[in-house]
Amino acid sequence: MDRLDNAPWLFEASVQRVFAAIEQDGDQARAVGGAVRNAILGVPVSDIDIATTARPEAVLERARDAGLKAIGTGIDHGTVTIVSAGAPYEVTTLREDVETFGRQARVVFGTDWERDARRRDFTMNALYVDRHGDLFDPLGGLEDCRSGRVRFIGDAEQRIREDYLRILRFFRIHAAYGSGVPDEDALIACTHQRDGLRHLSAERVGAEMKKLASARGAAQSVQIMEDCGLLEITTGGISRTRDFAALRSLDDQAPETSEPPLCFAMLAGFVDEDLTRIGERFRLSNAEKKRMHQALQAARWFQNHWPEAGLEHALHDHGRKAAVDGLLMAWAYERANAQVWESDSGFIEALSALRELAVPDFPIAGADLLALGVKPGPDVGVALNSLRQAWKASGYRLSKADLIGVAAGSLRPSL
Structure with missing residues (x-):
């Protein structure tokens, strides 16, 4: 024995x-x-x-x-x-x-x-x-x-008809513990019974997809689901499987790449509406939905502004968590699409810096301007916005005293 x-x-x-x-x-x-x-x-x-x-x-x-x-x-x-x-x-x-x-x-x-x-x-x-x-x-x-062979017990199609969630469980278990090509009988059965996925509750699908997306072999399993016509039924839309595979190719660089919200943002995030659909389809929490949207926004920032704009701008505009997520998504986009506008070494250095740099904290508040004599009301917001732009233009180096001096100087003629 x-x-x-x-x-x-x-x-x-x-x-x-x-x-x-x-x-x-x-x-x-x-x-x-x-x-x-x-x-x-x-x-x-x-x-x-x-x-x-x-x-x-x-x-x-x-x-x-x-x-x-x-x-x-x-x-x-x-x-x-x-x-x-x-x-x-x-x-x-x-x-x-x-x-x-x-x-x-x-x-x-x-x-x-x-x-x-x-x-x-x-x-x-x-x-x-x-x-x-x-x-x-x-x-x-x-x-x-x-x-590493994931094999149904007995007749695969019968087992699936007993609970259609077993289709997703098959791909999830294969992604976590399988190796090589999935079991042929199981794959045929999942494909034949794929319409049953439409009858599952969002909560059950979401719970299973979170586990699948974070598994070590998720990229392969998700691609096979796409090839068999299963993924579009599951997500309710077109997916970016190549981009998702590129994200998971960065697993050794950052733990975030296997976290479900970032995985879903990469897999389905063509536009914000796609993320809204995924959030509802998988019954994600408000925090998970928010993270997906913030990651996509930060990724767009990196694609449009970095490296010309410094990392402090990303930290200020998006916060540390979203900035890291966005950088990883931008890095994966480059890997997936073979664009050569930044090397892996540049991304590695940027990722390290995002984890270590202090998030710029605007040192002036409305009360400071009121103390200078600015009248309560819209003028306070206008003045704060002007000071914030000056602070950003300085590379976030102007101190509170510096900014008060700038504000006092601009107010002096009217005092």
Whole structure:
């Protein structure tokens, strides 16, 4: 039997305590899914899900008897959340489908590990490990995992019809853990069933697309989606896949290039209206929408003004975060379109400077002008704007005292 040797999390006291609480009266428990897959691949593990032969009511009772907090978060579907040492673990009773109706299925609880595995989505997600590190691989997921092959369990089209989100999950999992050309049967099934994407909620699509866009192989997966007619259905418009690939080619230069708002701005941002559409289509937060728009505006600034205008102007006009985003987008545009108006070394130096330079802070406020005798009202705004332009023209070097002197000089004839 294969063993999972690269899983220190499995032997932590908090995890073993959960196993010990569940495994009574002959019941078994095994970690399953993403945690096992990631451990095999040497990828960090965040969430640990556990499958068990124990009924959910027994899981609740045993966990509480062991002094652990237990919540019936999805008890009707067999899921109990156990909290051990502050960490939550989702524990789900083995299940098997009796009938399926799209996303809905009539299930029964069981004790058969292989039947439980057959109702999961991909073979690499149907791997189990017991508390001692022994692997259980009923469907050949271990070899698929090691070879980077994302393969549906059973008939791919049937699995997709059960939940059309599995189309996006396929591309997301391939982008994160796959290698080479995607599984042919899976790709054909996703293409045949692509119209089902139109029936998914914006929240589910957005959550999946965020994970896909930030995965290491996102550029390849997104291009394949485009080639198969899936991407336009998903985003609701034309995408800039070449520009997106260029952005992700800068992953080694900046962590921002894998952050979803910047990815979406690059992928779909021809004009601001496109970003508004993506924001609604993926149900992005207001902060995410704002970042996309600010990034696109800053990118235009860099294309039109830099390097003639200094980086302090970008920081003043857009702020540090948007200026960095905009520079990365402008850099990616150049890479994608082979324009030679700035070298990589110039962008690298500019990126470093944007992270280190102080954001220019206009040192004058309306109260300062009122103290000089400027009458309250529109004249204050006019004077402030004139002083700001003088401050910018000086390269942001005029101090508050300098600017007060300029203001006092311009006001003297009328005083």
